[in-house]
Amino acid sequence: MEKLLLHILRLMKPLLGIGGSDFDQMMVIVETKLLMDKRRVYMNWRNSQQKEGRNQMSRVLLFYFVIGILMGSSLYVLDNFLTVMVFMHAYFLFMMAMTLITDFSSVLLDTTDNLIIFSRPVSSKAVFMARMVHILIYLLQFTIAIGAGGWIFAFLKYGMVSGFVFLSTSILTVLLAVFLTYFLYLGIFRFSNEQRVKDIVTYFQIGMTIFFTLGFQLFPRMINMVDIRHAVEFRGWAFVLPPVWMSLTNEAFLNRNFDSLHVWMICISVIVPLLSFRILNRFLAPLFVRKLSILQNDRSSLIGRTDKGLGEEQSHGSISTGSRSTISSLFSSLVCKGFVEGASFETTWMMTSRDKGFRMQFYPGLAYILMFFLVFVLKGKGDIMANWHDLPGTQNFLWLIYLPMMTISSGITLISFNEHFNASWIFHSSPLSSPGSIIAGAAKSIFFKYFIPVYMIMCALCLFIWGTEVVDDLVFGFFCNGLCYTFFVNVSDHYLPFSRQPNVRQQSGRFAKAMIQLMVVSLLVGVHYLLIGRSILLLALAPVMAIIMLYFIHRIQTLPWSAIKI
Amino acid sequence: MNLPVISVRNLHMRYGHNEVLKGIDMEVESGGIIGYIGPNGAGKSTTIKILTGIINDFEGDATVLGMDIRRDALEVKKRIGYIPENAAVYEVLTPMEFLGFVGRLHGIPRTAVESKSHDLLSLFGLAEKADHRMNSFSKGMKQKVLLISGLLHNPDIIFLDEPLSGLDANAVILVKEILGQLKKAGKTIFYSSHLMDVVEKISDRIILIHHGAIIADGTFDTLKEQAHTGSLENVFTQLTGSGEQESRAGAFVDVMKN
Numbered sequence: 001m002e003k004l005l006l007h008i009l010r011l012m013k014p015l016l017g018i019g020g021s022d023f024d025q026m027m028v029i030v031e032t033k034l035l036m037d038k039r040r041v042y043m044n045w046r047n048s049q050q051k052e053g054r055n056q057m058s059r060v061l062l063f064y065f066v067i068g069i070l071m072g073s074s075l076y077v078l079d080n081f082l083t084v085m086v087f088m089h090a091y092f093l094f095m096m097a098m099t100l101i102t103d104f105s106s107v108l109l110d111t112t113d114n115l116i117i118f119s120r121p122v123s124s125k126a127v128f129m130a131r132m133v134h135i136l137i138y139l140l141q142f143t144i145a146i147g148a149g150g151w152i153f154a155f156l157k158y159g160m161v162s163g164f165v166f167l168s169t170s171i172l173t174v175l176l177a178v179f180l181t182y183f184l185y186l187g188i189f190r191f192s193n194e195q196r197v198k199d200i201v202t203y204f205q206i207g208m209t210i211f212f213t214l215g216f217q218l219f220p221r222m223i224n225m226v227d228i229r230h231a232v233e234f235r236g237w238a239f240v241l242p243p244v245w246m247s248l249t250n251e252a253f254l255n256r257n258f259d260s261l262h263v264w265m266i267c268i269s270v271i272v273p274l275l276s277f278r279i280l281n282r283f284l285a286p287l288f289v290r291k292l293s294i295l296q297n298d299r300s301s302l303i304g305r306t307d308k309g310l311g312e313e314q315s316h317g318s319i320s321t322g323s324r325s326t327i328s329s330l331f332s333s334l335v336c337k338g339f340v341e342g343a344s345f346e347t348t349w350m351m352t353s354r355d356k357g358f359r360m361q362f363y364p365g366l367a368y369i370l371m372f373f374l375v376f377v378l379k380g381k382g383d384i385m386a387n388w389h390d391l392p393g394t395q396n397f398l399w400l401i402y403l404p405m406m407t408i409s410s411g412i413t414l415i416s417f418n419e420h421f422n423a424s425w426i427f428h429s430s431p432l433s434s435p436g437s438i439i440a441g442a443a444k445s446i447f448f449k450y451f452i453p454v455y456m457i458m459c460a461l462c463l464f465i466w467g468t469e470v471v472d473d474l475v476f477g478f479f480c481n482g483l484c485y486t487f488f489v490n491v492s493d494h495y496l497p498f499s500r501q502p503n504v505r506q507q508s509g510r511f512a513k514a515m516i517q518l519m520v521v522s523l524l525v526g527v528h529y530l531l532i533g534r535s536i537l538l539l540a541l542a543p544v545m546a547i548i549m550l551y552f553i554h555r556i557q558t559l560p561w562s563a564i565k566i
Numbered sequence: 567m568n569l570p571v572i573s574v575r576n577l578h579m580r581y582g583h584n585e586v587l588k589g590i591d592m593e594v595e596s597g598g599i600i601g602y603i604g605p606n607g608a609g610k611s612t613t614i615k616i617l618t619g620i621i622n623d624f625e626g627d628a629t630v631l632g633m634d635i636r637r638d639a640l641e642v643k644k645r646i647g648y649i650p651e652n653a654a655v656y657e658v659l660t661p662m663e664f665l666g667f668v669g670r671l672h673g674i675p676r677t678a679v680e681s682k683s684h685d686l687l688s689l690f691g692l693a694e695k696a697d698h699r700m701n702s703f704s705k706g707m708k709q710k711v712l713l714i715s716g717l718l719h720n721p722d723i724i725f726l727d728e729p730l731s732g733l734d735a736n737a738v739i740l741v742k743e744i745l746g747q748l749k750k751a752g753k754t755i756f757y758s759s760h761l762m763d764v765v766e767k768i769s770d771r772i773i774l775i776h777h778g779a780i781i782a783d784g785t786f787d788t789l790k791e792q793a794h795t796g797s798l799e800n801v802f803t804q805l806t807g808s809g810e811q812e813s814r815a816g817a818f819v820d821v822m823k824n
Contacts, residue, residue: 021673028670032659039658039699112654118620119648120671121640294582 002034005137016133022126029117029130034137040103060103061145064095068149076153081254085166085247088150089173093242095146096139096177101184102205114293143174158254165253169246172273176242179276182284189291202356209360210367245269331448336441337557340432344441348415348497349449355418357502362414362450365407369454372403395532397462397470401477402525404454409488409517411446416495417502424499435496436559442497443489443556451485473528476538479545480524486552488517493565569632571596571723571754572617577626579612579778586612587624588778594756594771599749601769602758609778610758611651614725617756618648631722644672647721651728651758653708657701661687661711664700665718672719679718686714690740705732713741723754730759742768 006027009016013023038057071091075084117127147170155163188200239245249269252262328349329342336342352358418424427438459474491513531537572594579587587609594600604610615621617630619639628635630642655664662683669679687696690710700708709732716724730738745755745768759765765772766786774782774789782789 024673025671028667032656032663032667035663036656036658112656114620115648115650115654116656116668117671119618119643119650120668121643121673122671123640 002031002038005034006031009133016129018125018129022123022129025122025126026130026133029122029127030133030137033130033134037138057141061141064142064145065148068146069152070149072149072151072153075150076157081158082247082251085250086243088166089169089243089246090241092146092150092170092173093177093180096142096174097180097184098204098208098211099142099146100177100181101201102208139174139178143171162250162254165250169249169269172269173242173246175273175277179273179280179284182280182288186284186288186291189288198356202359206360206363209364214367214371242269242272245272328445328449332441332445335444335448338437341437341441341444341557344438344497345445348442348445351418351498352411352415352446352449355498357417357419358414362411365410366450366454368407369403372406373400391465392467395529397466397473398477398525398529398532400458400462401473401528402481402521404451404458405481405484406521408446408451408454409485411450412443412489412492415442415446415497416500418498418500419502421499421501424496427496427499434558435561435564436557438496439489439494439559439564440553440556443485447482447485451481455481472535472538473532476528476531476542476545479542479549480528482549483545483552484517484521484524486549486556487520489556490552491516494559494563495565499566569596570594571631572756573627573629574613574617575627577613577616577624577628579609579616579621579624586778587616589626590775590778590780592773592780592783594754596754597749597752598770599745599755599757599765599768601765601772602756602775603762603765603772604758604760604775606760608760608775610760610775611727613775614648614727614756614758618646618725619643620648644719645722647716647719647724649709649712649716649724649726649729651731653705653712653732655700655708655711655715657703657708658699660697660699661692661714662696664711665715668715669718674719682718683714686717687711690714690737706734706737709733710737713744721753723756724748726755726757728759729757 009027009030013019016023018026040057071088075088078084113127147167151163151167151170154166185197188197245265245268248262248265252258252266328346332342332345332349336345352362427435432438455478462470462474528538531541570593572592574590574592577587577590578585590609590613602610602613612621616624616628617635619635619642622636622639631645633642635642656667659667662680665683665687666676666679669683670676674682684693684696687693687710690713692707692710695703695707700711703711709729713726713729716726730741733741745757748755749770757765757769762772769786772782772784772786772789773780782792784792
């Protein structure tokens with residue numbers, strides 16, 4: 001693939017206006033950059049087991065292409081041209097911007113170039129052109145991967161003219177996406193240091209993962225739910241949105257309709273992206289480079305103040321402690337027994353907020369709660385609003401009560417993984433009689449940090465929908481959940497927190513354990529289901545649950561070293 | 567009579583509001599090893615980045631090998647070598663690929679780079695790792711690759727930014743030996759460090775920098791004699807790790823006992 005691209009580049013030499021040794025150097029840089037792109041680990045693909053030799057990039061491109069075909073087919077199947085066009089352009093804009101933010105950020109934010117390339121006898125023209133060509137190749141590859149599906153169907157169904165117009169508006173949308181990305185980054189730079197920037201990028205990556213997970217589940221259902229065949233009508237604010245300009249432009253050419261509205265839209269569609277790209281080149285890009293170098297210098301002076309190199313993480317961490325640590329220390333003093341458990345509680349609380357690996361794997365799971373809610377609670381025929389109104393008559397609040405635990409309990413396993421797993425020597429060198437208190441502290445931390453807030457939201461939602469008559473169910477449900485959680489902690493393999501290397505092969509026997517967990521939950525939910533409406537029994541059983549829960553907690557706290565896996 | 571190969575006059579540099587260099591003046595003659603020493607954050611790396619043409623929005627004059635670094639940056643870069651700090655390499659590449667990349671930026675043909683890189687890697691004991699990606703390398707291994715990348719094109723002046731950090735004891739001896747040999751071959755070596763004891767033995771001249779200004783300049787022995795005057799004492803003891811550090815260590819143990 002990149003051989004072909006390089007060959008095309010060589011053919012285009014006269015067009016690039018760059019000759020001689022500059023051109024050769026540019027080619028060397030571009031070639032190396034493309035090689036590096038191929039090897040970069042794509043953030044959204046971290047979970048899958050990877051081998052070094054694989055070409056990450058082509059897998060991502062293929063994936064986007066397949067999704068593009070699925071999206072594009074809607075153009076073929078559905079007859080409402082304008083609606084589908086808005087939808088396609090919005091998808092394009094979103095995907096391009098997200099790709100640029102999440103994956104290309106490592107290229108945009110990379111300042112290693114300065115040290116490696118600028119110290120060599122390379123003309124600034126060659127470097128500039130190399131960067132330009134590299135970005136263009138990147139954009140080209142992703143534009144084709146994301147857009148090709150849609151274009152094919154546009155050509156097939158609406159003919160040459162519409163196909164080309166769609167192709168052009170897609171490219172204009174790409175320009176807008178680039179502009180928006182730069183703009184967003186400049187905004188982020190304004191308020192933050194380099195660590196923050198990376199954090200924010202991580203949240204975009206989490207958002208992207210959630211989008212895909214939810215999208216896969218919900219998109220086919222949504223097609224049925226939302227009546228997409230009705231024509232959209234644009235009012236006022238809609239004309240601010242680029243996809244609307246683009247789709248009206250497409251419609252103008254499809255229907256040969258050039259009234260004043262459509263002509264305006266065509267003008268805006270062409271002028272705004274081109275103008276923004278010009279602004280980008282003239283003002284934003286140089287500003288971007290300057291901000292980046294200041295950011296970089298901030299970092300080195302930060303390191304300089306603490307111990308060189310080693311202090312990096314720490315010094316950044318110390319900036320952002322703030323209120324979070326006081327909340328965690330308040331909780332830990334309330335719910336933890338002894339120093340060790342409290343220390344483990346608070347450390348887990350902090351680490352889960354800061355460790356990228358954990359956040360990348362755990363937070364998308366939280367989105368599943370939302371997804372299951374939509375799928376289970378709102379399932380059924382007819383439209384969403386009708387389902388919503390029928391809810392109070394159902395007993396679907398059971399879903400709301402027990403859904404959160406299913407995903408949040410995954411934190412028990414996830415917490416044991418950490419990139420810096422070597423640091424777990426600290427547990428082994430400390431004079432701990434019972435390592436169980438460390439596991440108990442970590443488990444409690446996850447429960448209080450993630451389960452309690454989510455459960456509160458669920459409670460609020462239940463009270464809103466079903467009213468006060470479900471209060472007894474919520475109380476009973478809370479202790480049931482606590483029981484499940486402590487049971488899970490008991491039966492899962494006991495690893496110390498942050499002590500395992502990520503991406504190692506999972507042990508066998510996980511399936512059996514998952515089945516046991518599922519059975520226990522089903523049993524408890526079953527009991528709850530039978531008891532619905534019998535307040536006295538529910539409230540009487542809650543303390544029983546609490547006592548069993550306390551027993552489980554005690555069991556974890558007193559785990560001996562022999563029970564700990566390494 | 568040697569002409570100065572590095573000449574800097576009234577050099578100022580600021581990042582945003584932060585003034586990193588506050589008027590540096592120095593002349594360096596050809597041949598010899600110059601230790602550019604200062605505490606962390608003193609402006610060492612910035613000076614080196616200016617002299618190697620990486621940063622060009624500074625104020626003042628700087629010439630290297632008789633050429634203005636702003637005007638003739640390309641010519642200067644052809645004849646100098648730069649080894650950055652913090653093991654800045656493209657980690658997804660293998661040493662051979664990285665060195666091939668750097669070599670070709672210098673206009674050395676691919677085959678020549680390959681045989682040269684291979685030989686140099688072997689001398690550093692990295693022959694087996696030549697085709698492994700560097701993201702699994704230790705800091706010392708990356709530093710070795712960087713050293714080679716800065717010397718591939720046989721430069722006249724070699725700028726090294728903290729070159730020994732992260733190297734194991736044997737590699738440190740090897741690097742010091744290489745620097746000595748390079749000096750014998752008539753090269754000029756400009757070398758930054760925040761540790762005095764690393765450079766005192768091999769440096770012909772030591773320039774002390776603190777808060778963006780030069781506070782002392784001379785051989786190690788002259789510096790040691792001057793060390794008891796004024797602000798120099800503080801910095802000197804900090805860098806050599808004697809004097810004040812002793813009382814700090816005492817205080818450290820006292821606090822520990824409480």
